Amino acid sequence: MTASLQDRVAVVTGAGSGIGSATALALARAGAHVLAVGRRADALHRTAAQHPGIAVLPADITAEDTPRQVIDTAAGRWGRVDVLVNNAGATAVMPLADTDARRVTDLLALNVVAPSLLAKAALPHLRAGRGTIVNVSSTFGHRPLPGAAHYAASKAAVEQLTRSWALELAADGIRVNALAPGPTESEALTAAGLPEHTVTQIKQDETAAIPLGRRGAPEEVAAWIVHLADPAATWITGQVLTVDGGLELV
Numbered sequence: 001m002t003a004s005l006q007d008r009v010a011v012v013t014g015a016g017s018g019i020g021s022a023t024a025l026a027l028a029r030a031g032a033h034v035l036a037v038g039r040r041a042d043a044l045h046r047t048a049a050q051h052p053g054i055a056v057l058p059a060d061i062t063a064e065d066t067p068r069q070v071i072d073t074a075a076g077r078w079g080r081v082d083v084l085v086n087n088a089g090a091t092a093v094m095p096l097a098d099t100d101a102r103r104v105t106d107l108l109a110l111n112v113v114a115p116s117l118l119a120k121a122a123l124p125h126l127r128a129g130r131g132t133i134v135n136v137s138s139t140f141g142h143r144p145l146p147g148a149a150h151y152a153a154s155k156a157a158v159e160q161l162t163r164s165w166a167l168e169l170a171a172d173g174i175r176v177n178a179l180a181p182g183p184t185e186s187e188a189l190t191a192a193g194l195p196e197h198t199v200t201q202i203k204q205d206e207t208a209a210i211p212l213g214r215r216g217a218p219e220e221v222a223a224w225i226v227h228l229a230d231p232a233a234t235w236i237t238g239q240v241l242t243v244d245g246g247l248e249l250v
């Protein structure tokens with residue numbers, strides 16, 4: 001019988017909006033029990049309202065001990081953790097001249113440290129069930145992003161964590177891959193604190209630069225996260241899959 005996501009247990013961070021919300025829903029539709037994690041309870045409940053297979057845990061994953069509590073919550077509820085989707089993340093527009101130590105530290109705490117501690121906490125469960133980790137990088141994890149260098153650097157770190165963990169955990173049968181989305185409709189630009197006219201301008205510029213002529217929809221990214229997480233994807237590990245309408249090519 002082909003392995004499937006039916007009755008597997010998945011933790012999805014940043015599941016209240018954008019790519020994370022679409023991923024939680026797609027995993028639930030594939031039969032998984034999903035723990036949707038994020039800070040805003042109302043946003044998580046909007047995600048969970050779309051499928052009975054989604055439970056919510058409002059939490060700040062950068063807070064001390066929260067990564068362990070997140071994994072313990074999923075394991076306590078369903079008895080296992082098979083899939084960790086490290087999706088929660090933020091961007092920061094920060095030219096070198098404006099570099100601020102606090103903002104760099106906060107960005108790395110969310111984009112690099114928290115996913116690492118979640119993966120650490122999940123490890124015994126992933127070992128027990130030969131589970132998998134999908135890290136969400138960005139097309140800018142492997143191409144330069146002037147004016148937001150620390151965001152690009154944080155995603156480059158995510159890609160190297162992915163490759164290194166893939167080798168480190170291969171003997172345990174744990175697969176580790178990353179999904180690198182291009183510009184996708186979500187709350188990310190607004191959450192970065194950018195004014196509305198700047199958000200509109202960035203979206204127009206991105207649309208003009210993308211060979212397929214449009215920004216992506218969260219569902220178009222989520223579908224590939226689910227493919228990478230699927231136990232049937234037995235022979236893929238350590239890969240960074242770019243889903244960006246061809247932006248990487250130009």
Ligand SMILES: NC(=O)c1ccc[n+]([C@@H]2O[C@H](COP(=O)([O-])OP(=O)(O)OC[C@H]3O[C@@H](n4cnc5c(N)ncnc54)[C@H](OP(=O)(O)O)[C@@H]3O)[C@@H](O)[C@H]2O)c1
Nearest residue numbers: 014017018019038039040060061089138183184186187188
């Ligand atoms: N959209 C794009 O164009 C794009 C492109 C490349 C890569 N990405 C990556 O895709 C991932 C998802 O982003 P998105 O585009 O879907 O943006 P989004 O809508 O802003 O989603 C990010 C999610 O992370 C959650 N989050 C932020 N800080 C958190 C914290 N400390 N603890 C727990 N949850 C936290 C947010 O919820 P709360 O505020 O409620 O906590 C939010 O739901 C990110 O890693 C992002 O870097 C996005």
